[in-house]
Amino acid sequence: MRYLELNGEALPDDASRLIPLTYGHFTAMQVRGGAVAGWPLHLARLAASSREMFGAAVPDEQVHALAARALAASGLADASMRIMMVPPAGGLSADAVPPDVVVVVADPVDEAPGPALRVCSQVYERELPHVKHLATMGLTRAHRLAVAAGFDDALFVDRDGLVLEGSIYNVAFWDGEAVVWPQAPMLTGIMMQLVQGALTSLGVPQRTTPIRLADVSSFRAAFFTNSQCARQPIASLDDVVFPGDDRLWSLLASMTFASTRL
Template structure:
């Protein structure tokens, strides 16, 4: 049985709208093939709720040839939030199709709200590219393994690279770079994170261009050509101070602009 330290509240887990049973929990334990989305809920509202629902539906159609109804997801998330007694929370919605099932099982996990630490992050590059990176899925061994090695080496996170030292994404984040004129996202296969998409849209509304182009560790497209960098995921945005041995300045104006771009995204009630 999993135990949690006293400072870590036990998560509230529901399967298809009912409290998780031992039988339910065998699904992710024994049939872990699936997908998920992670979102932060504040006062019952979510930025980018539509893209989260679209992500679940697209992944479910690709993996299981079945749709996931957005209204059903919203109902299940509301029910789980009520069951946990929370209006502010970290929420994950996982989709599984156990053997013999004809409808996707949706697991909703509710934990305490979370925010990315504000300090500048250090990243250790690693030679790992995810299979089907456009699908967000649980239990990714390579991400966890290299993330663990990065922390042991004194870094905050791993930076995943494809053959040719092509930068793709962080182990749990998207990464962006600033060249003094544009925000540059690596033009390589990676998960299109919801926060990344909201930043692109917000920057466009503010007249700040956002582009995709190849980024490598070294050479003419190397990370060293950029003035600064940042990472983002559902928990927020943080500057990058170092990739391997390459140092970056923290651009406070850029970080304020990124924060404003994210905050300009509308919030939708679950």
């Protein structure tokens, strides 16, 4: 099912076709038992991106109330939720005007990791990489091209081979002792931040450093994080096959995240 609200007003489930989605930003999450992991991080993302793209942000308490209202109206306790900030009814302005808020509630997805994925590198650099914006055509095309080439997904690198991020995920590597995150222009995902905090709590060493394609073969394992899964294994990148490491998978499986009820 799909349930949509615009500024707290219910919309037909196909109304997203009518909403101007060429400019704006969003955050996505899984809701479990009416609660969201990392909710304060989602609010901070929405506020910062709104100030950058619209010059003004919707107050956190209003966003919370709109999300809670839409979830309650959907009748779902477990759900997939997307909160989008789109141009207000009067259109974009040079003045600082808060955006309109679209909340989309849909059926939940399984958060358990699937079989290890085969990914391929593609040269692609997102505009405003630190913002989770609505300009997603390039990401969708990259995924399609990867699948057409026999892979499961794409991992982006810049023109110099610097590892950036995936089509809809952040990537991390394991050198046998520490989790290594790419240092590059990219989106700092909410799940990435939650995983980093959980690993710190578990005492797992981590570092952030520039990683190039030529460096990838030195790692024992790789995984990705996104709003749907915190620990999806990656089997290979291009022709580099990762041996894997049971210790890493055990550590990732033991992670826990604090949640906030909507």
